[in-house]
Amino acid sequence: MRTLFDLLWRNHFVLLFVAIQSFCIYLIIQNNRYQHASFFNSSNAAVAKINEGVTYFKEYIHLRENNQLLAEENARLRNTLSLITNPKDTTKPFVSDTLQKQQYTYVTAKVVNSSTTLPNNFLTIDKGTADGIKPEMGVICGSGVVGIVQQVSEHYSTVMTLLHSKSKVSAKINSNGFYGSLVWGDDLNAHESILKDIDKTVPVKKGDTISTTEFSALFPSGIMIGKVIESKLNPGSNFNAIKVGLSTNFGNLSYLYVIDNLKKNEQRKLEEETQKANEQ
Amino acid sequence: MIINILQIILRFIVLVAIQVFILNNIQLGGVINPYLYVLFLLTLPVQTPRLLLLLIGFALGISIDMFQNSTGIHAFACVLIAFFRPAWLKLVAPRDGFEPDESPGIKKFGFRWFLVYASVLVIAHHIIIFNLEIFRFSDFWSTQLRVLYSSIFTIVLIIISQYLMHRPQK
Numbered sequence A: 001m002r003t004l005f006d007l008l009w010r011n012h013f014v015l016l017f018v019a020i021q022s023f024c025i026y027l028i029i030q031n032n033r034y035q036h037a038s039f040f041n042s043s044n045a046a047v048a049k050i051n052e053g054v055t056y057f058k059e060y061i062h063l064r065e066n067n068q069l070l071a072e073e074n075a076r077l078r079n080t081l082s083l084i085t086n087p088k089d090t091t092k093p094f095v096s097d098t099l100q101k102q103q104y105t106y107v108t109a110k111v112v113n114s115s116t117t118l119p120n121n122f123l124t125i126d127k128g129t130a131d132g133i134k135p136e137m138g139v140i141c142g143s144g145v146v147g148i149v150q151q152v153s154e155h156y157s158t159v160m161t162l163l164h165s166k167s168k169v170s171a172k173i174n175s176n177g178f179y180g181s182l183v184w185g186d187d188l189n190a191h192e193s194i195l196k197d198i199d200k201t202v203p204v205k206k207g208d209t210i211s212t213t214e215f216s217a218l219f220p221s222g223i224m225i226g227k228v229i230e231s232k233l234n235p236g237s238n239f240n241a242i243k244v245g246l247s248t249n250f251g252n253l254s255y256l257y258v259i260d261n262l263k264k265n266e267q268r269k270l271e272e273e274t275q276k277a278n279e280q
Numbered sequence B: 001m002i003i004n005i006l007q008i009i010l011r012f013i014v015l016v017a018i019q020v021f022i023l024n025n026i027q028l029g030g031v032i033n034p035y036l037y038v039l040f041l042l043t044l045p046v047q048t049p050r051l052l053l054l055l056i057g058f059a060l061g062i063s064i065d066m067f068q069n070s071t072g073i074h075a076f077a078c079v080l081i082a083f084f085r086p087a088w089l090k091l092v093a094p095r096d097g098f099e100p101d102e103s104p105g106i107k108k109f110g111f112r113w114f115l116v117y118a119s120v121l122v123i124a125h126h127i128i129i130f131n132l133e134i135f136r137f138s139d140f141w142s143t144q145l146r147v148l149y150s151s152i153f154t155i156v157l158i159i160i161s162q163y164l165m166h167r168p169q170k
Helices: A002-010 A012-032 A045-085 A266-280 B002-025 B036-042 B050-069 B073-091 B112-134 B142-164
Strands: A104-114 A120-125 A136-139 A143-153 A157-164 A171-174 A179-183 A192-199 A209-212 A222-232 A239-246 A255-261
Touching: A002 A012, A012 B050, A012 B073, A045 A104, A045 B050, A120 A143, A136 A157, A157 A222, A157 B050, A179 A239, A192 A222, B002 B036, B002 B050, B002 B142, B036 B050, B036 B073, B036 B112, B036 B142, B050 B073, B073 B112, B112 B142
Parallel strands: A143 A222
Antiparallel strands: A104 A120, A104 A255, A120 A157, A136 A143, A136 A255, A143 A157, A171 A179, A171 A209, A179 A192, A192 A239, A209 A222, A222 A239
């Protein structure tokens, strides 16, 4: 027994090293899972508070640009509103449908920390469980899709942006309705993504707009994602890889909307039950 | 002695702040991410107890990780550097050895010595960070290119900061 202790004591440096490294590896593996609770990230209150303080000063730099974006968004919303309240098409008059319940609610949030240069980029926003934010909610901004909420603490949350190697959003080509999944390219460019799984026979033009689809449980349909830059055949397959220029500028995000789909659970439950029924 | 410790703690805070609030926000050609904060591990006193060095390495790495949501990656690389630093210092020690209470720096040991000492540790650190971040082999060579460019940039920053802090006496 003594010799065992002696041996342990003589190698305590190596043992401590191995212990710490195993802990680090455990953290890395944990972090690679989609959903997990963890202390060591920026939804941690202390870290988020520091970030918030720094953002307070950084905000002034982009103030002019952000005002411009908000004004443009207001104009767009007013246009849509006038179309709804004064429809031109008299064959389909506007019907106030009282049975139709509201499906989406929006919570505004402010970005307190963000990155665009890493292989896996996140945002931290200043809303958390206290404001009704839950993991796996969609996040958009005035100019397009931003990402998906990943972790939530009481007053802060982290958002996995489109610029993340595990980010996957279903997207369609507006001109013809064909859909695929949007992933981030391997070249780590903060302004481009790749739209996969579009059949090679589908005609794609440069400049076609890409938006969210109807069957994503996270985003309402028709939210802008970006425009086609070029379309290339994936070698050895029947699918095109379409390069998409993102409409969201991740470098100067400031105010965002977190989307709660009130019918998400209903949709998910039904889909799961259907899948289960088919497996039996 | 106490002033020394306070100075080291201050350097820790300043370097982490520079890293997460300035360097993490700049984008150079989309390939270069300098990690200047390793300078803290490089310039700790030679006599720092080895066990303490490991713990400091972990604290430094995990602080960076918490700000950029890369849990564990920087901690892993820093602890590895901290583990090999004593042996590496012994290998490159000057002929008459180190004096107690000395820190590696350009001022004491000259440009060439410091360049060799710092480059090996910085490159090792960057190789681990960039490959763990990507965590796949599909873009192996482009990752190694990012390692190379970023290491060069980090080393240049380290040398500049050494000259800014104290000029060599020659």
